[in-house]
Amino acid sequence: MHTNQPTSVNILGAGLAGSLLSLLLTKQGYQVSVYEKRDDPRNAQIAEGRSINLALSLRGWEALRKAGIEEVIRKQAIPMKGRMIHNLEGETHLQPYSADDKSIYSVSRAALNNILISQSEEKGVTFNFNHLCEEIDLAKNEASFRFSGETKRMPSDLLIGTDGAFSALRSALQKTPRFNYSQHYIAHGYKELSIPPTSEGEFAMEPNALHIWPRGGYMLIALPNMDKSFTCTLFLPYEGERSFAALQNKQQVRIFFENNFPDTLPLMPDLEEMFFQNPTSDLVTIRCYPWTYNGKQLLLGDAAHAIVPFYGQGMNAAFEDCRLFTEMLYGKTDDLAEVIFQFQKSRKPDADAIAELALQNFIEMRDLVADETFVERKKIEKELFLRYPEQWTPLYNMVTFSHRPYAEALSMGKKQDAIMQQVMQQYSKASALGGEDYAKIIAMLDGKQEAGD
Numbered sequence: 204m205h206t207n208q209p210t211s212v213n214i215l216g217a218g219l220a221g222s223l224l225s226l227l228l229t230k231q232g233y234q235v236s237v238y239e240k241r242d243d244p245r246n247a248q249i250a251e252g253r254s255i256n257l258a259l260s261l262r263g264w265e266a267l268r269k270a271g272i273e274e275v276i277r278k279q280a281i282p283m284k285g286r287m288i289h290n291l292e293g294e295t296h297l298q299p300y301s302a303d304d305k306s307i308y309s310v311s312r313a314a315l316n317n318i319l320i321s322q323s324e325e326k327g328v329t330f331n332f333n334h335l336c337e338e339i340d341l342a343k344n345e346a347s348f349r350f351s352g353e354t355k356r357m358p359s360d361l362l363i364g365t366d367g368a369f370s371a372l373r374s375a376l377q378k379t380p381r382f383n384y385s386q387h388y389i390a391h392g393y394k395e396l397s398i399p400p401t402s403e404g405e406f407a408m409e410p411n412a413l414h415i416w417p418r419g420g421y422m423l424i425a426l427p428n429m430d431k432s433f434t435c436t437l438f439l440p441y442e443g444e445r446s447f448a449a450l451q452n453k454q455q456v457r458i459f460f461e462n463n464f465p466d467t468l469p470l471m472p473d474l475e476e477m478f479f480q481n482p483t484s485d486l487v488t489i490r491c492y493p494w495t496y497n498g499k500q501l502l503l504g505d506a507a508h509a510i511v512p513f514y515g516q517g518m519n520a521a522f523e524d525c526r527l528f529t530e531m532l533y534g535k536t537d538d539l540a541e542v543i544f545q546f547q548k549s550r551k552p553d554a555d556a557i558a559e560l561a562l563q564n565f566i567e568m569r570d571l572v573a574d575e576t577f578v579e580r581k582k583i584e585k586e587l588f589l590r591y592p593e594q595w596t597p598l599y600n601m602v603t604f605s606h607r608p609y610a611e612a613l614s615m616g617k618k619q620d621a622i623m624q625q626v627m628q629q630y631s632k633a634s635a636l637g638g639e640d641y642a643k644i645i646a647m648l649d650g651k652q653e654a655g656d
């Protein structure tokens with residue numbers, strides 16, 4: 204590795220992870236070039252066929268803070284303090300995310316991406332748009348790009364693949380010995396719809412909440428936008444009685460919404476047009492390892508671990524990857540390969556854990572949030588957190604409002620779940636528990652007590 208010349212880094216993909224990483228690396232003195240297959244997103248009007256807004260939480264904020272752009276993004280972020288549950292009668296109730304008033308934030312994917320690119324460019328990162336990476340020579344650490352009908356070969360000291368769920372770097376790694384890879388599609392797809400502002404130019408629903416219409420095997424959600432619209436996402440199986448396959452014409456769509464999400468109909472005047480105009484997209488979990496071939500490349504973000512979106516953590520995990528990796532790298536440029544090997548080893552269990560948590564949370568969102576026992580259980584856990592904040596942090600808080608490694612959160616969550624299952628057999632209502640009962644539950648964490656002892 205050079206000691207006088209700056210280390211050159213080529214990044215594949217100017218999406219959320221690639222553009223943030225380029226900013227973090229350039230601040231450490233690396234010479235960074237980013238190659239993106241699409242046109243400069245700052246020229247586009249809207250994000251094409253992608254989720255238009257995303258839930259940003261603590262892990263994401265911390266990475267943005269490290270990059271020095273937290274405050275810029277805060278100006279574009281709408282706090283959502285809980286889940287607003289819509290029942291079939293159109294009644295709503297708010298389930299706060301946290302007992303201590305913490306929020307997650309709705310941000311526009313396009314605005315966030317554009318700010319990240321502009322800030323990185325200002326700091327000296329070179330962005331090469333319309334550069335599709337077609338091939339990678341791992342031995343030479345050289346990526347080949349298609350640009351204006353020509354092939355360009357670009358070597359670098361370090362090649363990072365933040366090129367998303369269908370990564371070109373990962374495809375190259377797949378051809379190397381003992382590379383493990385799996386991809387799993389769930390039976391559901393998703394379609395984005397939109398609720399425009401009212402005729403007075405106001406939000407049509409409560410803006411400071413993530414709205415959910417949980418209906419068992421499927422659900423609709425909505426997140427607020429700065430222009431006072433909401434982006435809605437319908438998660439529905441591809442096949443079956445209630446499925447995308449069963450919604451083939453405008454009348455079927457209207458009846459489906461009348462039966463399942465009646466309160467949305469007056470808010471979505473263009474429902475049928477949007478439904479047939481907007482694409483239906485897949486949901487995939489991708490697991491792979493290792494994330495490098497010889498310590499000169501690294502997969503990060505969705506390229507290393509694409510997950511289903513139900514914990515709102517894909518981008519947050521990708522941002523956390525960027526922060527943790529650049530923190531490990533700080534001052535260790537001469538040990539690049541060592542840092543890369545260490546990073547992948549320490550981060551892989553967390554990537555696996557958040558993949559599992561995201562799949563689990565789909566059941567919670569579409570089903571359990573409307574279940575009475577689940578609601579009572581949440582109340583008990585909230586009380587435990589208020590009484591014993593050091594000992595009992597609910598799983599959602601650990602994942603969303605803490606920096607605790609995902610693998611630790613998952614394992615603690617399993618322990619809490621086993622205890623809460625016993626507790627819920629004993630008491631069906633939170634109001635049945637007194638101070639001593641809460642103390643007993645805490646004692647169960649150390650295996651000192653059984654429920655009802």
Ligand SMILES: Cc1cc2nc3c(=O)[nH]c(=O)nc-3n(C[C@H](O)[C@H](O)[C@H](O)COP(=O)(O)OP(=O)(O)OC[C@H]3O[C@@H](n4cnc5c(N)ncnc54)[C@H](O)[C@@H]3O)c2cc1C
Pocket residue numbers: 215216217218219220221238239240241254256257258259334335336337365366367368369370371393436503504505506512514515516517518519520521
């Ligand atoms: C419906 C939905 C809702 C979501 N909601 C949330 C949420 O609320 N909160 C959250 O944290 N996460 C959410 N996510 C997850 C989040 O979108 C991803 O985790 C995040 O975008 C990952 O960032 P990335 O940079 O790794 O990949 P991407 O954002 O996919 O970026 C990859 C980039 O690489 C480029 N590229 C790909 N191939 C090549 C190539 N061969 N050559 C050059 N460039 C290439 C692409 O054009 C793209 O710009 C959601 C995802 C979905 C599908």
